[in-house]
Amino acid sequence: MYKVVIADDEVLIRMYIREILENNGFEVVGEAEDGLDAITVCKQKHPDFVIMDVNMPVMTGLEAARVIHEDKLAGFVMILTAYRDKEIADQAVDMDAMGYIVKPVDEDTLMPAVKIALNNYRQWEEMKREFSRTREALDDRKYLDRAKGMIMDQRQMSEQDAYAYLRHLSMDKGISMTELAKMLLKAYEK
Known part of the structure; x- marks a missing residue:
């Protein structure tokens, strides 16, 4: 069972994503409402992956994702955003995000993105080994x-x-x- 952290400043979105993930066999081990909390939760829980909103208070999702990636606090990060923005997508690529999900999110968009990200991550890890x-x-x-x-x-x-x-x-x-x-x-x- 994969362990997941969800980081989004909107509690309803976190709850909805949690429900989708848990209904599909994932274990949500933590939630965060800002980037700094996301880093803290990842240090404590060491999830397999993080679903991270871009626009959050205190520290943005991209800033937090960079720290999580560089410090190896999670296997990988998937970016969640309300914007179809090339600059955000480029920043996500620069910090090696394994996925980019545009809100509004539903099970039909989230689960294929998660499955593809997991598959790509496994392949990437095997290539590194x-x-x-x-x-x-x-x-x-x-x-x-x-x-x-x-x-x-x-x-x-x-x-x-x-x-x-x-x-x-x-x-x-x-x-x-x-x-x-x-x-x-x-x-x-x-």
Whole structure:
């Protein structure tokens, strides 16, 4: 069940959105009537996402959304606004909002927007994980290649023999080849 925070200065809109979300299996873990409260609620509840009105007192929804996004207080933010305004939409894009909903909101507009945002967020998170794994594998490969080159120079070995040497040593010592490569590089590089 996804946890949601709703931020809107109009209590009736919050109540209506809450009802729609809860009727569709979402858990509303908090509500806020201004941007500052939205940040506070997100710090306490760590929701999966926030539905955030743009025009609220104390701090605007866009300002609060930026803080929530930068501080990773929620998975993502969806912007809710009464205006079809290119500037607001551009600002929402700049702060990586996953959705843009124009009032008046009803179940037929809210739920498809939420489902699309959730799907896009899952895909985005998977791409970030894949990128991180790829970067880590490349970094590991760089360490291994440098250590292999060092072994080739020091022991006058072929590339294949240096690799076999590192593999044998890592198995013998019970550590990964990457960790071994890092240790050797620290110990022998000047």
